[in-house]
Amino acid sequence: MKKLMIGTVVLLATTGWAMGVGFSLPAVTEAAAGSTVEIEVSAVGQGTIAGSNLSLQVDEPLEIVGLDLLAGVFAENNTGQIILLNSTHPVDIPAPQYAVGAVTTNSGTVATPGLLAKVSVLIPVGTPDGDYTILTQIPGVQGSDWAGSAVVDSLGAGIIRVPEPMTAILLLAGLSLLRRRHA
Numbered sequence: 354m355k356k357l358m359i360g361t362v363v364l365l366a367t368t369g370w371a372m373g374v375g376f377s378l379p380a381v382t383e384a385a386a387g388s389t390v391e392i393e394v395s396a397v398g399q400g401t402i403a404g405s406n407l408s409l410q411v412d413e414p415l416e417i418v419g420l421d422l423l424a425g426v427f428a429e430n431n432t433g434q435i436i437l438l439n440s441t442h443p444v445d446i447p448a449p450q451y452a453v454g455a456v457t458t459n460s461g462t463v464a465t466p467g468l469l470a471k472v473s474v475l476i477p478v479g480t481p482d483g484d485y486t487i488l489t490q491i492p493g494v495q496g497s498d499w500a501g502s503a504v505v506d507s508l509g510a511g512i513i514r515v516p517e518p519m520t521a522i523l524l525l526a527g528l529s530l531l532r533r534r535h536a
Contacts, residue, residue, distance in 0.1 A: 373504030374400040374465045376407075376489040376497055378511030386515055387478040389418060394472060394489060394509065396426060396465040404457030404500030409472055410492070412485040415513060416449035416475040422456040425468030432459045449475075451491055457500055474513060482517035486510065 377395040384390040394407065405427075411417055422434040437453040452472065474487065489509040490496040498505050 373506035374398040374402060374499060375505065375507030376469070376509040377507075378487060378489065378509040381512045381514055383514050383516065384474070384476045386476050386480040386482075386518065389473055389475045390513065391419075392472050392474060392487065392511065392513075393425075393468055394470040396467055396469045398465060398506050400465050400499075401462035402426075402465060402499045403462045404455065405469060405497070406500070407454045407470055407489065407497045408451070408491045408495045409453075409487065409489060410451045411474055411487045411513070413450055414477050414480055415485050415487075416477065417452040417472060418449075418475045419473030420452045420454045420470060421472075422454045422470045424471045426463045426465065427456050427458065427469075430458045430460065430463055432457050453491075453495065476513070476515055480515050482515050485513045485515065487513055 375397045377397045379392060382390055382392055394409075396402065396405075405422065407420075407422065409417060409420065417438065420436050420438060422436070423431055427434075434454055434456045454470065472487075487510070496505070497508060
């Protein structure tokens with residue numbers, strides 16, 4: 354019985370060591386047409402990383418208008434960031450729908466988990482209601498990865514939900530009524 358228990362503990366510990374570090378996005382982010390929403394990208398899993406190459410893509414007509422890789426785990430330990438945003442990139446997708454960023458540490462590594470980046474997404478006026486995907490990869494072209502010894506454990510995917518305009522108006526009206534009631 355002791356051998357079985359020790360073997361199980363060693364197996365579980367070894368499995369934990371083999372795990373990599375992944376990317377995570379919020380499952381659902383609500384945003385109204387005509388607004389810009391900031392979405393946090395996190396590094397998940399236990400590990401150390403020396404840098405990150407982060408590739409992002411959103412569905413049309415949404416547009417990525419900002420990317421900040423110095424907002425999280427690299428904030429105090431970086432050599433600067435390189436951001437390709439609305440620029441020429443050798444991929445067959447419209448420029449506003451993707452962003453690529455890279456950052457490295459200026460000494461050693463940083464520990465995970467934690468906030469990796471903040472991405473700003475514009476929901477243009479007139480965007481039809483529905484669910485739009487945001488990914489931490491450009492499918493078939495470029496994925497996101499880590500500099501250093503960390504293995505990519507998982508890529509992140511999330512939904513940006515744009516409600517129909519009347520639902521958004523009713524939601525705002527309801528919030529103002531609740532505010533008055535509690536005041």
